[in-house]
Amino acid sequence: MPPQSILRGQLLAAAVALGLSTSLSATAALADQEPCIGNSAAVTGPAAFSGQAIKMGAEIAIEEINAAGGVLGKKLRLIQYDDAGAPPRGVDNTRRIALADKCIAVLGGFHSTVALAQVDPVHEIGIPYMGVWAANTKAIENGRDPNFMFRVSAKDKWVARFLVDEALKVSKTGKVAFFYENTGWGNGALPDVKAALAAKGKELVAAETFNWNDQDMSPQVIRARDAGADVVIVWSLDREANQILRSMDKASWKPAIVGAWGISGNLGELAGPLANGVRVMQTYSFLTPQSEAGKKLLAAVEARTGIKDPKDIKAPSGIANSYDAVYVLADAIKIAGSFDWKKVQQALYQVSRDGLVAPYKPAFDKADPERQDAILPQYYLLTVWHDGKLIPLKGSPYDK
Amino acid sequence: MTTVVQYILSGLAIGGIYALVALGFHIMWSSAKAVNFAHGDTLMIGGLLAVYLLAAGLPLGLACLVAVAAGGLFGLVLERIAVRPFLSQQGSVGWMLTTIAVGIMVESFATIQTQGYARPLPSPGVVSSVHILGAGIYPQELVIPLVAVVAMLGLRALQRHTLVGRAMRAVAHNKNAAALMGINVNAVVAFSFALAGLLGAAAGVLVAPVVQASAAMGVLPGLKGFAVAIIGGITSAPGVVITGLVYGVMEKFVEGYISTAAREIIGFSLMILTLLVFPQGLFGKREVMKV
Known part of the structure; x- marks a missing residue:
C-alpha cells in the first residue's frame, strides 16, 4: 500500500472512531447528570436586582446543603446564566443548562415572559424547572402531563x-x-x-x-x-x-x-x-419575627451584602423563594436517590418540609394541577x- | 376642559424633552451630516451622574452643572473616536454602528452600576404640583418646554452673532468650501457634538426629577427625539422644536381618548405618512447631495 493511502486509511479509521466515541459519549451524557442547578435570570438589564437576589438565595442554600454533606455524597453547584429578561436567551440558557452543563434542574428568574417561553424547551428536554419569582399563572399551570414546571413563588x-x-x-x-x-x-x-x-x-x-x-x-x-x-x-x-x-x-x-x-x-x-x-x-419579609432558619439566612445575607439594617435588604421575597426552592430540589434529589431528571420530577411530589417562606407539606400535589405551586396563598404577606x-x-x- | 388642559400641559412636558433631544440631532446633522445615535444616552449620563454626584456630597446645583458638562465631554469624545474616523470616507455609514455600540456599552455600564434600579433626583420643582385651570402639573415639567424654546433661540443667536456659530453654518452649507475659507472643519464638528451633548445632558438633568434617573431613561426619548427630528425636518431648528412639542401633546391625546397601547402605533404611523407627503420633513429644506 502506498504511503498516501495508508495515511488516508488511518484518517478514515480515526474519523470513524471519533464519531463512535462522540455518539457514545452523547448517550452517556443524557444518562449522567451533574450535581448542579442552572439558573437563568436577569443578571443585567433593568431588573438586574432580581437576578442578584435569586443568585444570593440559591448560593446561600447550596453552601448550607454542602456544609451538611451535599446531595448523594456530592457537592451541589450553581451555574448562573443571564437572560436579561429576554425570552430567546432564556430558552437558549435552558438548553445549555440541560444539554451542555447536564444540570439536574433549571431555576427560574424574574420575568414571566421568559418563564412562558421556557415551558416548551423544558418539556422537550424533560428537565425539571423550578420557578422562584415570575408569577404568571399559565407558565406553571400549562396543561401538560407530566408537568416539569414547578414553582416556589407566588402565582398571579x-x-x-x-x-x-x-x-x-x-x-x-x-x-x-x-x-x-x-x-x-x-x-x-x-x-x-x-x-x-x-x-x-x-x-x-x-x-x-x-x-x-x-x-x-x-x-x-x-x-x-x-x-x-x-x-x-x-x-x-x-x-x-x-x-x-x-x-x-x-x-x-x-x-x-x-x-x-x-x-x-x-x-x-x-x-x-x-x-x-x-x-x-x-412572600417574605425579614422584618417579621424570624425563625431560626430565617435568622441564619439573614446573617448570611448581611455578611454577603454588608447591609446592617434588614429594612435595607431589597427583594427579600426573591432571596427567600430561591433559598427555599433549592432546598426543595435537594430534598427531591435525595428522595429520588439519583440526579435523573424524570426521577427528580417524580420525587418533587413527595417532598415534605418546613420551609422558610411556608410549610411545604407536601410541596406539590400530583393530583391537583393547581398545586405545582408550593407557596399557598394563606402564606402570602x-x-x-x-x-x-x-x-x-x-x-x-x-x-x- | 380640565382634562384637555391636563393633556396639553403633560404633553408639552414630554414634548419638551423630545424637542431638546431633536435639537441635539439637528445640531450634529447640520455640521457633520452624521449624528450620534447614542444621543439618548447623554440624557442618562446627565441624569444619573447628577444623582451620583449629589450622593457624593456635591450641592445640587453644582452636581447638575458637572453632569451637564460631562454630557458635553461625552459628545466630544464620541465624535473623535466613533464618528470622525468614518466621515473621511465617502458614503461610509460606520458611524451608525459605532455610535449605537457606544450607546449600548454606556447603558450596560449604567445598568451594572444601578443594578437596574431607577434613582430619584430631588428638585424643588417636584415638591408639589401647581394647578392651572384645574389641571395639575409639576413646575419642573413646565420648565422643560420653556428650556427647549430658549435653547432653540439661543442656538439661533449663536449661529448669527458669534464666529463659531457662523463657522457652524458655513460647514453645514458646504464643508469643502468652508475648509478652503480657513475654517477648521474638524473643530467645528467636534464643537457641534459637544454642544449637542450639553443639551442632551441638560435635558436628562431636567427630566430626571420627574421620571427618575435610570440606565434606560434615555432609550425612548432618544428614539422619539430622532423621529421628531426627521418629521420636523432635521435641517430646521425651529421645525424640530415645534414638532417635538406637538408630538408630545398628540401622544397625550391619543393616550387619553383612544388608548395607551395605541400611542406608538398611531404616532409612528403619522410619522411615516408625514414623511411620504413631506420627504424632507415638515420644516426641512431640500438638501442637494453632490456625488
Whole structure:
C-alpha cells in the first residue's frame, strides 16, 4: 500500500472512531447528570436586582446543603446564566443548562415572559424547572402531563384573589380600578383580577395599561378617577408605579393602592412620601419575627451584602423563594436517590418540609394541577411602604 | 376642559424633552451630516451622574452643572473616536454602528452600576404640583418646554452673532468650501457634538426629577427625539422644536381618548405618512447631495 493511502486509511479509521466515541459519549451524557442547578435570570438589564437576589438565595442554600454533606455524597453547584429578561436567551440558557452543563434542574428568574417561553424547551428536554419569582399563572399551570414546571413563588391567580380581598376590605364604594403593565406579566394578570372580582360579584370600573419607561400616566389616572374608583390594584414595577403615584398627585386624587410585588423594590425611595400607605404583596419579609432558619439566612445575607439594617435588604421575597426552592430540589434529589431528571420530577411530589417562606407539606400535589405551586396563598404577606421602607402591614401605622 | 388642559400641559412636558433631544440631532446633522445615535444616552449620563454626584456630597446645583458638562465631554469624545474616523470616507455609514455600540456599552455600564434600579433626583420643582385651570402639573415639567424654546433661540443667536456659530453654518452649507475659507472643519464638528451633548445632558438633568434617573431613561426619548427630528425636518431648528412639542401633546391625546397601547402605533404611523407627503420633513429644506 502506498504511503498516501495508508495515511488516508488511518484518517478514515480515526474519523470513524471519533464519531463512535462522540455518539457514545452523547448517550452517556443524557444518562449522567451533574450535581448542579442552572439558573437563568436577569443578571443585567433593568431588573438586574432580581437576578442578584435569586443568585444570593440559591448560593446561600447550596453552601448550607454542602456544609451538611451535599446531595448523594456530592457537592451541589450553581451555574448562573443571564437572560436579561429576554425570552430567546432564556430558552437558549435552558438548553445549555440541560444539554451542555447536564444540570439536574433549571431555576427560574424574574420575568414571566421568559418563564412562558421556557415551558416548551423544558418539556422537550424533560428537565425539571423550578420557578422562584415570575408569577404568571399559565407558565406553571400549562396543561401538560407530566408537568416539569414547578414553582416556589407566588402565582398571579392567587395573588389576584389576595389583592382583591384586600382592595375590597379598604374600599368604601367597592369601585376598584386596575393598572397593569403592558407585558406578559401584566396582561396575564388581567383575567386573574377580573375573575377574582367576579367571584365577589364585582367588576373593574377601569382597566388601564401602560408601557415600561412611560413618563406620565395622567390620561390613565384621569380615566380611573372619573370612573369613581377609590382603590387601585397595581401590577407594575417600581419605576412606573412612581409615575402612577405622581400622576395621581397631580390629578389631586388619593385612592388606596394595593400592588403585586413588582413595586417592592425602591418605590419608597422614588416616590418619597407619596408611597406611604401603598400596600404590597410579598412572600417574605425579614422584618417579621424570624425563625431560626430565617435568622441564619439573614446573617448570611448581611455578611454577603454588608447591609446592617434588614429594612435595607431589597427583594427579600426573591432571596427567600430561591433559598427555599433549592432546598426543595435537594430534598427531591435525595428522595429520588439519583440526579435523573424524570426521577427528580417524580420525587418533587413527595417532598415534605418546613420551609422558610411556608410549610411545604407536601410541596406539590400530583393530583391537583393547581398545586405545582408550593407557596399557598394563606402564606402570602401584606406589607406597606412607610417612609421609604417596606414594612409588614401588621402593626404598621396603616393597620386599622 | 380640565382634562384637555391636563393633556396639553403633560404633553408639552414630554414634548419638551423630545424637542431638546431633536435639537441635539439637528445640531450634529447640520455640521457633520452624521449624528450620534447614542444621543439618548447623554440624557442618562446627565441624569444619573447628577444623582451620583449629589450622593457624593456635591450641592445640587453644582452636581447638575458637572453632569451637564460631562454630557458635553461625552459628545466630544464620541465624535473623535466613533464618528470622525468614518466621515473621511465617502458614503461610509460606520458611524451608525459605532455610535449605537457606544450607546449600548454606556447603558450596560449604567445598568451594572444601578443594578437596574431607577434613582430619584430631588428638585424643588417636584415638591408639589401647581394647578392651572384645574389641571395639575409639576413646575419642573413646565420648565422643560420653556428650556427647549430658549435653547432653540439661543442656538439661533449663536449661529448669527458669534464666529463659531457662523463657522457652524458655513460647514453645514458646504464643508469643502468652508475648509478652503480657513475654517477648521474638524473643530467645528467636534464643537457641534459637544454642544449637542450639553443639551442632551441638560435635558436628562431636567427630566430626571420627574421620571427618575435610570440606565434606560434615555432609550425612548432618544428614539422619539430622532423621529421628531426627521418629521420636523432635521435641517430646521425651529421645525424640530415645534414638532417635538406637538408630538408630545398628540401622544397625550391619543393616550387619553383612544388608548395607551395605541400611542406608538398611531404616532409612528403619522410619522411615516408625514414623511411620504413631506420627504424632507415638515420644516426641512431640500438638501442637494453632490456625488
